[in-house]
Amino acid sequence: MFTRNKTKVINIGGVKIGGGNPIAIQSMTNTNTQDWKSTVKQIRELEEVGCEIIRVSVPDMESAKNIKYIKKHIHIPLVADIHFDHRLALEAINQGVDKLRINPGNIGSKEKVQELVKAAKKAHIPIRIGVNAGSLKQVHDFSTTKDKAKALVKAALEHVKILEDLDFEDIAVSLKASDVATTVEAYKLFASKRNYPTHLGITEAGSVFRGTIKSSVGLGIMLAQGIGDTIRVSLTANPIEEVRAAYQILQSLDLRSTGIDLVSCPTCSRTKVNLIKIVIELEIALSKVQKKNIKKDIKIAVMGCVVNGPGEAKEADFGIAGGNKEGVLFKKGKIVCKVPENKWVKTLVELYKKA
C-alpha cells in the first residue's frame, strides 16, 4: 500500500478530498450546458458507473443559470468550469454550484477577484486552480521555456498567492500537460511546496486506447508517490470511459475497490473454449450487477486450461479453469462441479451476486 501525502482537506458538496480521504473520481460532461436536460441525462449515466464529482463548462450566462436545474436532478457534487468572466462564477455560486474551477489571475481586476473570493468564501465553495499547459502557451512563451514543469508550478503558485492574499485557502490545484514527464515533474514540484489537495490528470490524453495508457502511466507514477487526491482521466470518448478507466487505475494500485477483480489468461494453443468471447460477455454482465463501495474486491478467475487455471481459480473467491468446451468451477479453493462453456458467464454472475 502506498503512503499518501498529508494534504489539506477540502469539502466539495459533501465529498471530502485530501488528508487521506479516498481518491475521488471525477469526469466532465461533453454536452452543451445550455441544454440542461441532456447534461442531466449524461450526469445520471455517469453516476451509475460511479462518478463522484462532475464538472460542466460554463461558457455563458445561460449555462450558469442552468446550474440550479442541473443540481436539482443529480446526486453528486457539481463543479463549474469557468474562464475569464467572474460574473459567470458569481452566478454559478448563486445557483448553488459546489466548486469552481477558475484561475483567479485570468479574471481581470483585483476588485473582481475580491468580489468572487468573498462570494466563494461565504458559500463555502472551494476553488480549483487549474493550470494547463495548453492555456499557458497563450499567455507565456511556454513553448520555448526549458523547464516546463517549473513554469506550470510558477503559474499555479501565482494564482494560489492571489487567493491566499485574500485569506482564502479552500483550494485544490491541477497542473496538467499533455505529456507525462512534464506533468509528473510539475505535480512533484508543487507537492514539495504546498499541501493543497491536487486534482490529477494528463490533459488531452487522446482516444480510449492511447489516453487510457498515457493516463495510467502518468497517474500511476504520481499516485505511487503519494500524490493526488482526486483524478480525472481525460479521454476523447464518452465520459463513461473516463470513469471506468479511473477506477481501474486506482484498483490496480489498491487505492480504491471496484467490487470486482477479474483475472483471465491471454489464451494460447491449449485453450479449448472461446475464452475471449466469454471474458468480454462476463465483463459486460458483471458491470451491470457490480457492487459499489465494498471494502474488498471479489476476485473472479477465468482461465483457459489446467496449466495455470486451477492455481488462479483456487486463489480467487471463485473461478473456472477451462477444459474441452467445459471447465471446472472452483469456489474458495475447492472444486464444485463441471460447467459447460455456454454456462460460464451465467454461473459466475450468479455467484458474484450471492458473494
Ligand code: SF4
Ligand atoms: S492458462 Fe492455459 S490456456 Fe491460458 S494462457 Fe495459460 S496455458 Fe494457455
